[in-house]
Amino acid sequence: MNSMMKKVGWMLYGQGGRLIFQTIYFLGLAFVFTPYEYGIYVSITAITVILSPFCGVGFNSLLVKIISTDNKNFPRVYGNALKITVYSYVLLLIMGSVAVCFLFDNYFFAFKLFILISLADLLFLKLTEMSSQIFIAKNLVKISAHILNFISLIRFMSVLFYFIMVRINPQYTGLLNWGKIYLIGSLIFTIYILIYTLKKNEKPLLREKISLSYIKEGIYFSIGLSSQGIYNDIDKTLMGKYTNLETTGQYGFAYKVLDVLFIPIKAILAITFPMFFKYGKEGNIRKTLRFGLKIMFLLLPLLILICVLSFYFVPPLIKLIFDNKYLESISMFKLLLPIVILRNIHYILADAVTGAGYQKERSIIQIIVAILNFLLNIYFISQFQVMGAIIVSIVSDLLMVVFVAILILNKLKDDKINLKGSHNENS
Template identity: 20%
Template sequence: MASAALSQLVTFAILARSLGPAEFGLFVQISAVTAVAIQLCGLGASDCLLRGLSRDPGSYALLLGHNLLLIGFSGGVLVIGGVAAMSSWSRIGSGPSVDMTTLALLFLGNVVLVRVILLVETVFLGLGRVQAANRAVVGFALGRMVAAALGCLVFRVSSLADWALWQCGGNLLYALVGAIWLSPLGRPRFAILRAELRSGLLFCSQFVGRAVRSNIDLLAIGLFTSIETVGSYGVARRIIDSSYLAIDALNRLLYPRLARESRNGLHHALPIAKRALIAALALGVLTGLTLFLLSSTLPALFGRDYLDLPFFVRCLSGSIVLIAAWAAAIDLLGASGRQDVRAGILNGANLLGSVVIAAATSQAAPIGTFIALYAVDGAIVLAAWLALLRLARRSRSHAAEHARASPVMTGP
């Protein structure tokens, strides 16, 4: 996971230096939209894939086919809609223009192909093959770094249009590699699992809301500051987002175990979630402190034109700790099948948070943006743990009542 994070940072550095603040700022804004779209792509079917494989590996073919069908259907709609939306958005912005072919390549590569690539990690995690899952994650990060290095450093790519072609081609190649890795497991069996659609929609809605909240600042700052400032802020956000990898990796590894342990009651998995909280907080504090101390050296890596980068990274570094604080509780709610509660917390916070962040940005960008970001994540911490502890008490009480009501078996 550390190597994957480092590879992503190197990739961002190469792109930031090669594209320059203006073109990279435009890339950041488009990436903000694709980050939302990728959560919609597949309609949350990856959750039933992870849960289903962890409980019944024999369901692989049917679950994979279900995922691929939904990715194909939803991905086509998202590419068409995304190109239309961003064509209109780019015309009202202050940055360079972008053609429809470039937008189509960016949406195809960053939404549909990336969602297919992520299936490889999900399959291996569900089957308990952690090393193979890690290989998929690290391989994808290294693949993107190699594509950026070849395109920008060897072939001198310096425009977003050229990079869109390189990125889409690289993601397509890695998706084919992922298909080869999965081929020994058998062919997919194409069918839509209607019973899983509601759960999948609830699952993806949480991440759509989180993606909107996580990227609304990038779009809003573009309306109230220069595109060069968007470039610096976008680099800082990319750095912070990459720093979540260790925490996300920890929770992804624990998710199948949480699903198994909570099968007979959510309270059975609560001790694991509490231990995960301690580990995640330790990772968050260490990562945030490291970024804060190293922030002054970042312009040398990403480019001297990114003048505001150290300030932005210092302001955002503490948010990693808050993400670590609520991640374990949210994951246990999902793994135990309480997607309704999880969706209520995340969707409510993300919906209201997006409004708060946009309003704060419009009034006092970027300081207002930072204050709003911390307030929203702090609210999620409180809501997630209060809900989880309440459900755990209820689960424990129901288990005790069931034990008292069950007849006691005695010998002759």
């Protein structure tokens, strides 16, 4: 119990620091840029978030599973993960560039910004997160916490350095100049973390061929995460197309505040994720569900308290810090608050499904919800603008809860039938 509390403490430190620096980071971006510029940033970032799970084809999550269940294969999978992360990034860069071409009128500007952000947030961030997950899976939570802390510190420093540069030279303004600073900081940090990870762990086998069986399993992880990215962020991309970039900036700002509220919960979910695999050996979904429900019922009161306090205290803070700049985002933020609770429920239930060996079924559900989300967003955003995006976001998270719950009930029913059958055979 003390060991678990220490892990939670270190992850809360990591996520707490991340919470502080990430909050300052996105508040800083919102402060130094206009809602129109912030809208461009939000739309470009949404594309990278949607593509991000396919960078590495799910090998980050696969590494956690391998370390938790079959550590002797770690060097081989680690080598595979490093190579496939680089290969997949090149492909995603092409795909993202095509998407930018269709979504933005000012293609050349958007393309340059996409290159800068995708290198930092697709390739370099993925390599850094890989190291963080390796240390979590090996119970070196303290190291992982430091890495998580510094990820957001680098982002914050990019805004701070940009702000100083603009003060020194007022002509040094614009998203592209900030993007260059952000990219350089991300590159330096990623190189340092990779060297440190290689010193502290078994060396990756880079000459080993990429295993097709690992790719197959990794694809299930990446499809699930990408589908999750689609129903979380496709609305911001479509908002830029069907509304205007200023409204997109207001909506993106409200969503960023929402994401900040969920960061402490992510700390606990990051720690518990490897444990689901240990409880779920031999497809035992009863044990993973029992473990997941304990976590859920511990977190729900905390989340409800966070939502109630945020409803009353976040709007005055937005007015105080930004004056009248992001007033429209306040009502959007209040309407989006139920998502914080819904995400907690379906993330934990879905991790119980994955831990029991049903990642394929989880991915199918996420694909279905992502497709529904995309189709609903096209209609509702074109008809009802930002209100349509809010409705679809809440409905999508609710559908995830319902579909995953139905899957679990079916698997429990199957287990009961199989157990009864085995008893009959023995008798």
